[in-house]
Amino acid sequence: MKIESKRFGMLEVMEDCILLLNGGLLGFSHMTRFVLVDDQEDPNLPLKWLISVDDPEYGFLVTDPGIFFKDYVFDLSEDDRREIGASTEDDITVISMLTIPADPRRITANLRGPLVFNNRTMTGKQIILENTGYATKHYIFIQTADTEAATVAKASAAVPAAKIVGAGDTTNTDVKTHA
Amino acid sequence: MLVLTRRLGESIWINDDIRIVIQSIRGNQVRVGIAAPKEMVVHREEIYQKIHQENKEAVSSDSSEMKTVRDLFREMKVAESSSQKLEN
Numbered sequence: 001m002k003i004e005s006k007r008f009g010m011l012e013v014m015e016d017c018i019l020l021l022n023g024g025l026l027g028f029s030h031m032t033r034f035v036l037v038d039d040q041e042d043p044n045l046p047l048k049w050l051i052s053v054d055d056p057e058y059g060f061l062v063t064d065p066g067i068f069f070k071d072y073v074f075d076l077s078e079d080d081r082r083e084i085g086a087s088t089e090d091d092i093t094v095i096s097m098l099t100i101p102a103d104p105r106r107i108t109a110n111l112r113g114p115l116v117f118n119n120r121t122m123t124g125k126q127i128i129l130e131n132t133g134y135a136t137k138h139y140i141f142i143q144t145a146d147t148e149a150a151t152v153a154k155a156s157a158a159v160p161a162a163k164i165v166g167a168g169d170t171t172n173t174d175v176k177t178h179a
Numbered sequence: 180m181l182v183l184t185r186r187l188g189e190s191i192w193i194n195d196d197i198r199i200v201i202q203s204i205r206g207n208q209v210r211v212g213i214a215a216p217k218e219m220v221v222h223r224e225e226i227y228q229k230i231h232q233e234n235k236e237a238v239s240s241d242s243s244e245m246k247t248v249r250d251l252f253r254e255m256k257v258a259e260s261s262s263q264k265l266e267n
Contacts, residue, residue, distance in 0.1 A: 027231040059239040104247040113230040136233040
């Protein structure tokens, strides 16, 4: 199928390349179908555009968070795993959305709300990490940002992989059961 | 907004499949248990708002900024490949 927008021009999209995000993106729940395309100006860069098939004027810059945050780990709940139909780790792809502020050198990755998808079935969702040290803004180019940025990045690298549920602190402990 | 008063241990049903229980009350902190079907998404307001906000900010911005962004990614790639060369 063809999708066309002012921003990205004309794109020829194969049906089986369409990424279906359950529940859409928070704040954009009307958009559930996306395509991941290389940057047209420089396809070799480790960034891609997540373009809405439903409204192709909307595109989000995304990257592989593993490139910038080597220790980035989180637990995918059984429910989420089942929802995207992933049986093994190899099925799962994680991407992070990038936000470009007025000073583009201070570009940040959202590690709190990653997109996970099953790369076999092309079904995924945006998950929100609970009980984690990861934030919605982590600088990805530390060398160009100030010390505050370096601190943020260090703090994120030190986050333990395991999610602690039901331990001690009752303030932030959530247990969700299913009816 | 519908406002209901509940005591500790009491609950509220929403439709036939969502149950909300007051699990504990300590000072101004209330612990709420939610039993809901798995497709029902439940989040704390402040976290939900944060992701919501970040998604809005992440909508692709002006292409003039993309030039700088591409340069940053390129510099990073150059740095990576030159370090590989050193190792070889």
